Amino acid sequence: DNLACVRKDGKWGYIDTKGNEVLPCSFGRTYPFSEGLGLVYKDGVYGYVNTKAEFVITPSYDDGEQFSCGVAITEKGDKQYVINTAGEVIFFIDGKTSEFLADNFTDNLIPVIKSNPLPCVGFMNTQGKEVIPFEYQFATDFCDGIALAMKDYKIYKINTEGEVLGEINDPTIILAFLDDAEYYCEFSPKILINLLGEELFNEEFGDDWD
Numbered sequence: 001d002n003l004a005c006v007r008k009d010g011k012w013g014y015i016d017t018k019g020n021e022v023l024p025c026s027f028g029r030t031y032p033f034s035e036g037l038g039l040v041y042k043d044g045v046y047g048y049v050n051t052k053a054e055f056v057i058t059p060s061y062d063d064g065e066q067f068s069c070g071v072a073i074t075e076k077g078d079k080q081y082v083i084n085t086a087g088e089v090i091f092f093i094d095g096k097t098s099e100f101l102a103d104n105f106t107d108n109l110i111p112v113i114k115s116n117p118l119p120c121v122g123f124m125n126t127q128g129k130e131v132i133p134f135e136y137q138f139a140t141d142f143c144d145g146i147a148l149a150m151k152d153y154k155i156y157k158i159n160t161e162g163e164v165l166g167e168i169n170d171p172t173i174i175l176a177f178l179d180d181a182e183y184y185c186e187f188s189p190k191i192l193i194n195l196l197g198e199e200l201f202n203e204e205f206g207d208d209w210d
Contacts, residue, residue: 001033091128
Protein backbone atom coordinates (compact mmCIF):
# COMPACT_ATOMS: atom_id res chain seq x y z
CA ASP A 1 0.00 0.00 0.00
CA ASN A 2 3.12 2.21 0.10
CA LEU A 3 1.97 3.90 3.29
CA ALA A 4 3.95 4.27 6.51
CA CYS A 5 2.83 5.10 10.03
CA VAL A 6 3.78 8.57 11.28
CA ARG A 7 3.38 10.42 14.55
CA LYS A 8 2.81 14.18 14.85
CA ASP A 9 1.84 16.21 17.90
CA GLY A 10 1.15 13.03 19.85
CA LYS A 11 -1.25 11.60 17.25
CA TRP A 12 -0.72 8.97 14.56
CA GLY A 13 -1.57 8.85 10.86
CA TYR A 14 -0.08 7.64 7.56
CA ILE A 15 2.27 9.16 4.98
CA ASP A 16 3.08 8.09 1.43
CA THR A 17 6.52 7.46 -0.07
CA LYS A 18 6.97 11.20 -0.70
CA GLY A 19 6.27 12.11 2.91
CA ASN A 20 2.81 13.49 2.22
CA GLU A 21 0.30 13.00 5.02
CA VAL A 22 -2.31 10.77 3.36
CA LEU A 23 -4.35 9.89 6.43
CA PRO A 24 -4.46 12.67 9.03
CA CYS A 25 -2.61 12.28 12.32
CA SER A 26 -5.79 11.91 14.34
CA PHE A 27 -5.45 8.41 15.79
CA GLY A 28 -4.16 7.18 19.13
CA ARG A 29 -2.06 4.63 17.22
CA THR A 30 -1.75 3.30 13.70
CA TYR A 31 -0.28 0.05 12.38
CA PRO A 32 1.09 -0.89 8.94
CA PHE A 33 -1.43 -1.56 6.18
CA SER A 34 -2.03 -5.17 5.27
CA GLU A 35 -4.27 -6.47 2.50
CA GLY A 36 -5.61 -2.98 1.86
CA LEU A 37 -6.56 -2.11 5.42
CA GLY A 38 -4.79 -0.38 8.29
CA LEU A 39 -5.40 -1.23 11.93
CA VAL A 40 -5.99 1.92 13.99
CA TYR A 41 -6.62 2.70 17.64
CA LYS A 42 -9.05 5.52 18.36
CA ASP A 43 -10.95 6.51 21.50
CA GLY A 44 -9.93 3.35 23.34
CA VAL A 45 -10.97 0.81 20.68
CA TYR A 46 -9.58 -0.70 17.47
CA GLY A 47 -10.92 -0.59 13.91
CA TYR A 48 -9.70 -0.65 10.31
CA VAL A 49 -9.40 2.09 7.69
CA ASN A 50 -8.81 2.10 3.95
CA THR A 51 -6.36 4.31 2.09
CA LYS A 52 -9.02 7.03 1.83
CA ALA A 53 -9.14 7.33 5.63
CA GLU A 54 -12.61 5.76 5.63
CA PHE A 55 -13.53 3.33 8.37
CA VAL A 56 -14.23 0.02 6.69
CA ILE A 57 -14.55 -1.66 10.09
CA THR A 58 -15.81 0.71 12.77
CA PRO A 59 -13.67 0.86 15.92
CA SER A 60 -15.34 -1.43 18.45
CA TYR A 61 -12.75 -4.02 19.47
CA ASP A 62 -10.61 -4.17 22.61
CA ASP A 63 -7.67 -5.39 20.50
CA GLY A 64 -6.87 -6.27 16.92
CA GLU A 65 -4.24 -7.66 14.57
CA GLN A 66 -3.29 -7.01 10.97
CA PHE A 67 -4.96 -8.87 8.13
CA SER A 68 -3.41 -11.99 6.66
CA CYS A 69 -4.90 -14.73 4.49
CA GLY A 70 -7.97 -12.50 4.08
CA VAL A 71 -8.82 -12.40 7.80
CA ALA A 72 -7.81 -10.66 11.02
CA ILE A 73 -8.03 -11.62 14.68
CA THR A 74 -9.84 -9.19 16.95
CA GLU A 75 -10.79 -9.32 20.59
CA LYS A 76 -13.76 -8.12 22.60
CA GLY A 77 -14.28 -9.17 26.18
CA ASP A 78 -13.40 -12.83 26.64
CA LYS A 79 -13.80 -13.73 22.98
CA GLN A 80 -11.39 -13.64 20.03
CA TYR A 81 -13.09 -13.07 16.68
CA VAL A 82 -11.86 -13.89 13.19
CA ILE A 83 -13.27 -11.30 10.77
CA ASN A 84 -13.01 -10.76 7.02
CA THR A 85 -12.13 -7.52 5.24
CA ALA A 86 -15.81 -6.49 5.28
CA GLY A 87 -15.84 -6.75 9.06
CA GLU A 88 -18.05 -9.85 9.10
CA VAL A 89 -17.37 -12.35 11.88
CA ILE A 90 -16.44 -15.74 10.43
CA PHE A 91 -16.02 -17.51 13.76
CA PHE A 92 -14.89 -16.90 17.32
CA ILE A 93 -13.27 -18.75 20.18
CA ASP A 94 -13.97 -18.30 23.88
CA GLY A 95 -10.91 -16.95 25.64
CA LYS A 96 -11.91 -18.74 28.83
CA THR A 97 -11.20 -22.13 27.26
CA SER A 98 -9.20 -21.45 24.08
CA GLU A 99 -6.49 -19.16 22.75
CA PHE A 100 -4.86 -18.46 19.42
CA LEU A 101 -1.12 -19.11 19.68
CA ALA A 102 -0.23 -16.65 16.91
CA ASP A 103 -1.30 -13.13 15.97
CA ASN A 104 -1.98 -14.01 12.34
CA PHE A 105 -2.91 -16.89 10.08
CA THR A 106 -0.11 -18.27 7.92
CA ASP A 107 -0.70 -20.75 5.11
CA ASN A 108 -4.40 -20.26 6.01
CA LEU A 109 -3.83 -21.98 9.37
CA ILE A 110 -3.32 -20.96 12.99
CA PRO A 111 -2.39 -22.97 16.11
CA VAL A 112 -5.03 -22.96 18.84
CA ILE A 113 -4.71 -24.19 22.41
CA LYS A 114 -7.76 -25.58 24.22
CA SER A 115 -8.38 -26.72 27.78
CA ASN A 116 -9.75 -30.19 27.31
CA PRO A 117 -9.41 -30.41 30.39
CA LEU A 118 -5.64 -30.67 29.87
CA PRO A 119 -4.20 -28.14 27.38
CA CYS A 120 -4.01 -29.49 23.83
CA VAL A 121 -3.04 -27.79 20.59
CA GLY A 122 -4.30 -28.20 17.05
CA PHE A 123 -4.70 -26.06 13.93
CA MET A 124 -7.77 -24.33 12.53
CA ASN A 125 -8.24 -22.74 9.11
CA THR A 126 -9.66 -19.32 8.31
CA GLN A 127 -13.20 -20.73 8.34
CA GLY A 128 -12.86 -22.14 11.86
CA LYS A 129 -12.53 -25.76 10.75
CA GLU A 130 -10.18 -28.08 12.62
CA VAL A 131 -7.59 -29.14 10.05
CA ILE A 132 -4.90 -30.68 12.25
CA PRO A 133 -6.22 -32.54 15.34
CA PHE A 134 -5.84 -31.22 18.87
CA GLU A 135 -3.25 -33.78 19.92
CA TYR A 136 -0.14 -31.68 20.57
CA GLN A 137 1.19 -30.08 23.75
CA PHE A 138 2.40 -26.98 21.90
CA ALA A 139 2.97 -25.83 18.34
CA THR A 140 4.35 -22.88 16.40
CA ASP A 141 2.64 -21.17 13.50
CA PHE A 142 3.45 -22.22 9.94
CA CYS A 143 6.31 -20.74 7.94
CA ASP A 144 6.75 -21.80 4.31
CA GLY A 145 4.44 -24.74 4.90
CA ILE A 146 6.23 -26.07 7.98
CA ALA A 147 5.37 -25.85 11.70
CA LEU A 148 6.90 -27.37 14.81
CA ALA A 149 4.69 -29.35 17.18
CA MET A 150 5.40 -31.18 20.42
CA LYS A 151 3.82 -34.50 21.37
CA ASP A 152 4.90 -36.65 24.33
CA TYR A 153 7.71 -34.13 24.86
CA LYS A 154 9.22 -34.79 21.43
CA ILE A 155 9.30 -32.00 18.86
CA TYR A 156 8.32 -32.77 15.29
CA LYS A 157 8.25 -30.95 11.98
CA ILE A 158 4.79 -31.14 10.35
CA ASN A 159 3.28 -29.90 7.09
CA THR A 160 -0.08 -28.20 6.48
CA GLU A 161 -1.74 -31.60 6.08
CA GLY A 162 -0.62 -32.57 9.57
CA GLU A 163 1.87 -35.11 8.28
CA VAL A 164 4.95 -35.62 10.45
CA LEU A 165 8.10 -34.95 8.42
CA GLY A 166 10.63 -35.83 11.10
CA GLU A 167 11.79 -35.25 14.64
CA ILE A 168 13.75 -32.12 15.56
CA ASN A 169 17.16 -32.75 17.13
CA ASP A 170 18.91 -29.42 16.51
CA PRO A 171 19.59 -27.90 19.97
CA THR A 172 19.26 -24.33 18.70
CA ILE A 173 15.81 -25.00 17.27
CA ILE A 174 14.75 -26.91 20.39
CA LEU A 175 15.83 -24.07 22.70
CA ALA A 176 13.88 -21.52 20.65
CA PHE A 177 10.83 -23.79 20.73
CA LEU A 178 11.10 -24.25 24.50
CA ASP A 179 11.32 -20.49 24.98
CA ASP A 180 7.90 -20.14 23.32
CA ALA A 181 6.39 -23.23 24.95
CA GLU A 182 7.42 -22.69 28.57
CA TYR A 183 4.45 -20.40 29.29
CA TYR A 184 2.03 -23.21 28.39
CA CYS A 185 3.95 -26.36 29.32
CA GLU A 186 5.78 -27.65 32.37
CA PHE A 187 9.22 -29.14 31.79
CA SER A 188 10.95 -31.25 34.42
CA PRO A 189 14.75 -31.63 34.44
CA LYS A 190 14.34 -35.18 33.10
CA ILE A 191 12.30 -33.97 30.12
CA LEU A 192 14.76 -31.20 29.33
CA ILE A 193 17.71 -33.60 29.56
CA ASN A 194 15.96 -35.97 27.14
CA LEU A 195 15.44 -33.08 24.72
CA LEU A 196 18.81 -31.36 25.03
CA GLY A 197 21.27 -33.82 26.49
CA GLU A 198 22.77 -33.48 29.94
CA GLU A 199 25.64 -31.18 28.98
CA LEU A 200 23.48 -28.59 27.26
CA PHE A 201 20.83 -28.89 29.98
CA ASN A 202 23.42 -28.04 32.64
CA GLU A 203 24.70 -25.15 30.56
CA GLU A 204 21.24 -23.65 29.94
CA PHE A 205 19.16 -24.66 32.96
CA GLY A 206 21.40 -26.23 35.57
CA ASP A 207 21.41 -23.21 37.88
CA ASP A 208 17.60 -23.25 38.03
CA TRP A 209 17.62 -26.62 39.79
CA ASP A 210 20.71 -26.26 42.00
